[in-house]
Amino acid sequence: MSSHPCKNNEQAKRKKSPACDYCKARRVICHAQPNGPCPRCKEKGVPCTTTAPAPRRRRRTRAEMQEERAMKKVKGILSPDESEAQILQVNDIRTTTRELYNSVQFSPAYSHCVTTPLGSPNPVSPSFNLPPNLIAELFQTFRILPQSLHPVISLDEVESSLRLASWNLASLPSQLRLLAHIIITLASFFSTNAVIIGPGGYGPEIACIALSQGPLKEAAVPDLREYGVRRKPVCYQLWAEALWLAHQEGITAHVSRENAVSCWLLDFLECRFSGQGVSTYAHAYNGHLRCLAETNIGALPGCSADCPETAVLYRAYMMHDAVYAVTNRRSIPFSHSDELLIVGQCTTSLEQLLQTFVSGASNKEIFLSMNAFTSNTIRVARESSERLTGVYARRQPLDETFVGGHFISLDLLHSILLAERGRALRAAQSSTESHFLRSCVYALYITWGCLVLNFHELLLDRLKDSSLVDSVATTDCDAQERLGTYFTRVRHLALGAAVEISEALTDVPCISRITHLHCGEIEKWAKFLLEESKTMAKGVGPNRLLRALECYRNALKIVGFSWVDHSGLVESIDRHIASEMPDDASNVDCMTENDYTWNLFPSMQFVEI
Structure with a gap:
């Protein structure tokens, strides 16, 4: 019985009052008094105030640390050139994911895509505000897609403009804003971010298949089709907003390098869902390239006069467009003269x-x-x-x-x-x-x-x-x-x-x-x-x-x-x-x-x- 008062006295002695602001600022020992100012403040004649210390940060559990390591590992594979400052951190995802994901569940774009699984959504005005960190992450995700290799796309210039605008799409010029919006739209179809695929996140099978040097050589290939279903609302919302911006900008009529890229990427999305082989965006894209090549020799970087390596890439994408049109019983969207003009004979x-x-x-x-x-x-x-x-x-x-x-x-x-x-x-x-x-x-x-x-x-x-x-x-x-x-x-x-x-x-x-x-x-x-x-x-x-x-x-x-x-x-x-x-x-x-x-x-x- 006598041991309890002793323990209480020891605990009371060990629990020392925090130092006052004056002593803390001068980094000296403070003999805080329970009912009055400390001796030093009393001697100096200054008011003795004490600010309550900030609450200690809660220690993360082992499961939380493993989850964060796995996410960083996958993002390092999907976007190896990305700095940590551009990655959306786990805590930010958890605080914004559910609100952002739920905001598109009943949007006009998603309600339209539910009734028509194939085809493009109805255009809607932009209302889905993505965080700057997520925009940066999606932009880096786009770099690993095969579409990013097209020589007419200058990703470094777009990224530089986005950085100057603090990754705010609304601060960009109209044509550049549309191009950046389409880029993150296409990247959203490959993203593992919880804002895109839903608050449930992803399982360990994603890390396994992303790290593989031969995905189809794995002993057991995981079934990833649930992620395509989960990402559909957000991706369709972004796509519908991109279509609205494209209609407002009139990209099929106004010739520019940015509009040419936007038309080409929109054609990929439309043909992927409609199965028509060639859309109006494909003809507009080739018309833009033709006008740029005819009016300005340097408007198209890396054509036949510049370097043969880039000319190979131009022709490779033209081959893809030609064969894709033929297999869908459509006319090839560019002529032989266009081919000679852009990549030479x-x-x-x-x-x-x-x-x-x-x-x-x-x-x-x-x-x-x-x-x-x-x-x-x-x-x-x-x-x-x-x-x-x-x-x-x-x-x-x-x-x-x-x-x-x-x-x-x-x-x-x-x-x-x-x-x-x-x-x-x-x-x-x-x-x-x-x-x-x-x-x-x-x-x-x-x-x-x-x-x-x-x-x-x-x-x-x-x-x-x-x-x-x-x-x-x-x-x-x-x-x-x-x-x-x-x-x-x-x-x-x-x-x-x-x-x-x-x-x-x-x-x-x-x-x-x-x-x-x-x-x-x-x-x-x-x-x-x-x-x-x-x-x-x-x-x-x-x-x-x-x-x-x-x-x-x-x-x-x-x-x-x-x-x-x-x-x-x-x-x-x-x-x-x-x-x-x-x-x-x-x-x-x-x-x-x-x-x-x-x-x-x-x-x-x-x-x-």
């Missing part, structure tokens, strides 16, 4: 290009030779549109002379791709070059595959139409038989392309190249291969088909990280694989890669690879 043929690839050139020479590959691909796409797959050409009799030459062009492009993929795999030991080469190989493979699949769809439609017209079909049995032969050959060609594209897709080094590059074509190839595998396609072993289907299924799971998946292909492929998976896992294909390629492409026998 290329006289290297496919045969000469193939010799470059097999002669052991350096990686830089191979990259520069891509100028010839993209130029010839644009030529093949233009000829295909005008004489084979375009709307006018489809209404005319089949040009069988052109069909034979088209097969040869596709085979030559394929031979070049085989050599390029082998070089990319050999360069895997050099991480600095492997990342870029593997991304290029995938982009070129799927571009070539789009031409093949478009060719296949054309002949399939003509075969169906000819079978419906009995009186006409019986008068020309030879033409009917030749059409069947052409279709059989292009069907085998498309099957081989589907498998090889899946293999190139497996080598893609980061998820941004899967979510924001040809993601619509992945869905087309998955659907095509699923239908063909159900009919027991000949020429490709069942195990190779199943592996390719698994690759496309996993890729669609990653694509769903950015975009809402309405196809239902993931579940369809899972059901098919479950029904077709052989009991004996040792039953592998006996056909080698060389035999497979030789059998599918007989016209390559004159080509020495």
Whole structure:
């Protein structure tokens, strides 16, 4: 009993009153008195006041520290050049996330997108105020998307203007404000920020897949489609505001470099959701480039007169736009004269290009030779549109002379791709070059595959139409038989392309190249291969088909990280694989890669690879 008073006395002695403001400012010992001024203040004749100390900061739990470390690690991967001052801190996210996310749940843009899953939202005036730190983070996220590599985009200039404006979009000039708004809109489809994907944050599977050097080579690819659903309200709100700003600015009519970039990015978003292939923004973008190139030689940085490396990038994006238009049965939005004006003339043929690839050139020479590959691909796409797959050409009799030459062009492009993929795999030991080469190989493979699949769809439609017209079909049995032969050959060609594209897709080094590059074509190839595998396609072993289907299924799971998946292909492929998976896992294909390629492409026998 006697021990308790002693303990209380000791605690009272240890609990010393805080120093007064006068002693604290002079850093001297203060003998604070409970009922009066301290001796020093009394001696000096100054008022003795004591300010209450600030409350101590609560210690973070281990779980909170682990969460913050994981978030910084992922953001370091997604935006490696970003300084810590530009990253939205965890505490700021927690205080603003729920209010910002809830503010768009019932906006006009989101209510419109709920009723029409495909297509652009209705334009709405800007009302979604993003914090400056979040704008800075989204801008850095955009730098890792493939769209950021377009040479007409000057990201450093835009970022410099944003810094001077303290990351306040409203303080920028109108055209620059619109461009910055569209940039953060596109980046929001890839962001992991809780303001974008909702207050629930993200799980550890995001960190795993973001750190991977081969996302589709992982033993277990996570299903990320829930994040595409969660980010949809905020992304659609930002997109609707960008459309409103674009209409107010009149970017399709007023020629400038900033408006050209804005049109190109808006065309990507609109085509991604509508599936139309070409929008009015695409024609405006190419019109802006044409006017800038005609009126001012220096208006377009890095054209053919400046440096060949940048000219390759210009032509690569033109190749993408051309092939994407052709595969959606639309006219190519730029002419051959526009191509010559912007990137100059290329006289290297496919045969000469193939010799470059097999002669052991350096990686830089191979990259520069891509100028010839993209130029010839644009030529093949233009000829295909005008004489084979375009709307006018489809209404005319089949040009069988052109069909034979088209097969040869596709085979030559394929031979070049085989050599390029082998070089990319050999360069895997050099991480600095492997990342870029593997991304290029995938982009070129799927571009070539789009031409093949478009060719296949054309002949399939003509075969169906000819079978419906009995009186006409019986008068020309030879033409009917030749059409069947052409279709059989292009069907085998498309099957081989589907498998090889899946293999190139497996080598893609980061998820941004899967979510924001040809993601619509992945869905087309998955659907095509699923239908063909159900009919027991000949020429490709069942195990190779199943592996390719698994690759496309996993890729669609990653694509769903950015975009809402309405196809239902993931579940369809899972059901098919479950029904077709052989009991004996040792039953592998006996056909080698060389035999497979030789059998599918007989016209390559004159080509020495």
